[in-house]
Amino acid sequence: MQGDGDAFGELYSRYVNRIYNYIFYRTGSNSDAEDLTARVFHRAMNHIRTYQNMGVPFSAWLYRIAHNLVANWHRDNQRRKEVPLEDHIHLAHRSEQPETRIVRTQEVEGLLKSIRKLPPERQQLLILKFVEGLSNAEIAVIMGRSEGAIKSLYHRTLLGLRDDVEGPDVE
Numbered sequence: 001m002q003g004d005g006d007a008f009g010e011l012y013s014r015y016v017n018r019i020y021n022y023i024f025y026r027t028g029s030n031s032d033a034e035d036l037t038a039r040v041f042h043r044a045m046n047h048i049r050t051y052q053n054m055g056v057p058f059s060a061w062l063y064r065i066a067h068n069l070v071a072n073w074h075r076d077n078q079r080r081k082e083v084p085l086e087d088h089i090h091l092a093h094r095s096e097q098p099e100t101r102i103v104r105t106q107e108v109e110g111l112l113k114s115i116r117k118l119p120p121e122r123q124q125l126l127i128l129k130f131v132e133g134l135s136n137a138e139i140a141v142i143m144g145r146s147e148g149a150i151k152s153l154y155h156r157t158l159l160g161l162r163d164d165v166e167g168p169d170v171e
Contacts, residue, residue, distance in 0.1 A: 008048065012041055015059055018132060019066050025127045026070045036073060040066045060141040063128070067142055114164040122157045129154065 019040055024033035043065050044051075051061060115123060121143070128139045136154070140147040 008045055011044075011058065015062055016041065018059065019062055022063060022127065022132060023066055023070055025131060026124065027073060032073065036066065036069050039069055043069075054141065056137055056141045059134075060138045063132075063134075063138070063142040064144070067124070110165055111161070114161050117164065118157065118160070122153065122160075125150070125153055125157060 016037065020033055020037045023036045023040070024030065027033055027036065040062060044062060051058075115126060118126070124143065125139065128134045128142060134142070136147050136150045140150045143150065145153075
């Protein structure tokens, strides 16, 4: 029994920061992210004996639990917070010229504005892909879709972002 606790402690250490970051990006609140992260691992610990390896990393199961808890959190709170992603992006290098820094800042601000306009599902996809660095297979398990559906959603999301950022074609 002690070995089970030690093994779960190792899983916790390995994944707690990734799960917390995922939840924080979805809720925008440190305290809610901490609470929900604790719930994810509590639920995982209580159901670890029923976990079945489906050929994807263990983390996909944890992300799925986190996804469900965050969805419940949004439903229960009847509100949607936005996370200021600018706080997490280092825009300028000290060696950049002021003009370069301004252009880069404007480009990033435009991209973030476009991302915020996306439906929550597409924002989630971008977080899992670019912030968490997950594979399409892992994202598919987390989002409850096929890998092909994730590839298609990813493609449509990137095309939509490109069109939004570039604006209408000017002739």
